[in-house]
Amino acid sequence: MSRKRFENKVIVIPGSTSGVGKASAVAFAKEGGKVVVSGRREDCGEQVIEEIKSFSGEATFVRADMASRDDIANLINETIRIYGRIDVAFNNFGKHTEAIALIADYEEECFDAHMNISMKSMWLCMKYQIKAMLKQEKGNYAILNSSSISGVGGGWPFISVYSIAKSGVDSMSKSAAQEYAQDGVRVNSLGGGFFDTEMIHTYFEELAKFHGITKKELDDQINKSIPLGRLATPQEVANTVLFLCSSEASYITGASIIIDGGMSSKYL
Template sequence: MRTFDGRVVLITGGTSGIGRATAQAFAREGARVAIAARGVDRGHAVRDEIQHAGGECVFLPTDLSRVDQIQSLVEQTVSLYGRLDCAVNNAATEVGILKPTADFNEEEFDLAIAVNLKAVWLGMKYQISQMLRQTPVGGAIVNTSSLNGLGGARMGSIYSATKAGVLAFTKSAAQEYAANGIRVNALVAGGFHTPMLHGLLAKMSQGDPAAEQELEAQYQRMIPMNRLGDPAEAAEAVLWLCSPAASYVTGHSMIVDGGWSAPLR
């Protein structure tokens, strides 16, 4: 029997990077997976990948900056599958990076807060409400944060603030609902091959492939393992946090970064 046979898993930001790898991993372990994101073409592509590999997956187009769509996302998942066992709040925007604090405008601030922080709170709000209603009661939630959330990053103040907020929400909710059988943990990811990271490197190098390659090499040299992580490696951490093997783990911020932050801890 596979670890998540018959379990229902909802993943936001499930069409690329860590979210995509997590959806594939859950499906491989027998879960019925609902993925949510704005990009319809990518959503259908990931759904098809999972189905062709023998997994069960549905794509639910969702704008995570809209409250009504986040509530509807949970309702649609439960309507399709009957319950919600695990949720991974993974969606994020890179807005809030690559500028000094005083250069951001209010629109950028509001968008970063809406997608990176408010959507996590709203996701938990409706996910937890469902987990409290269902029989048996309970479930597991993993919120994706970042090394930037452990301390303010230069040229990334707004993004860092949102990711620090995710960690605070995670720890608070974990304490509030532990007695109800709902575990809430965070993935603190750092240094992964993702479209977001490579998009940022491309912006920083101003479209110069050689400069982008050198920037990536600089990142790798800061990581003790001397490489960027594969999103599948982050996915395995998420699966463990949601699995029965982690039944006594809640309120935890699991750092997966190849040792990058070890000197700071």
């Protein structure tokens, strides 16, 4: 019987009550991982736990709001208390909605909210995760941070605050990768395109309204801009997440791996 890729590994996933985070949590558990599911919505979190337990997987839900420093610290502390260690962290969160405006029209409160969630909270997660990993025996630990092609490919119009924050995530990931490589901690970011998730569809509704078109019209425009002609399924993204966090990717660190159906190939 072949050994599962994450057998006896502890994986913490801030932002895993739906979408890509949920798909990744389930996939990690199917590969033998002990998964800490986290997010603000307890009911959704418990549904993920039930799904994982339905195939005898192991998972625990810890409620955490990524806008709260205390919640972030508690999430890592609870992971250590329950499982004694952290082997993998997939930081899958960011403020995507309420980000559409001309750069001169953003309110300061909106700018600060996006910087705090998408960049500062990502830093706090890495801070506590790395400190926990460094206390463990030297090994092959992995941190993967959710980013965006809007950050990798330069600023995008009308969502500049989001692009700025995601550019910061990429830079932090690369810096951390260089600083902790000798300690056995790999750090990468995932430059995501458009995924078929609740969050993306809410964003599309806001974007369509901003441009004065229907969501159907926007959906058609988006699909035409993607060489593969469609959004990615959460499971397709989860497949990439698991690879990057596994020993199969042991020589990949400091990279921003793009998964966008070819959308950014015309400008990167």
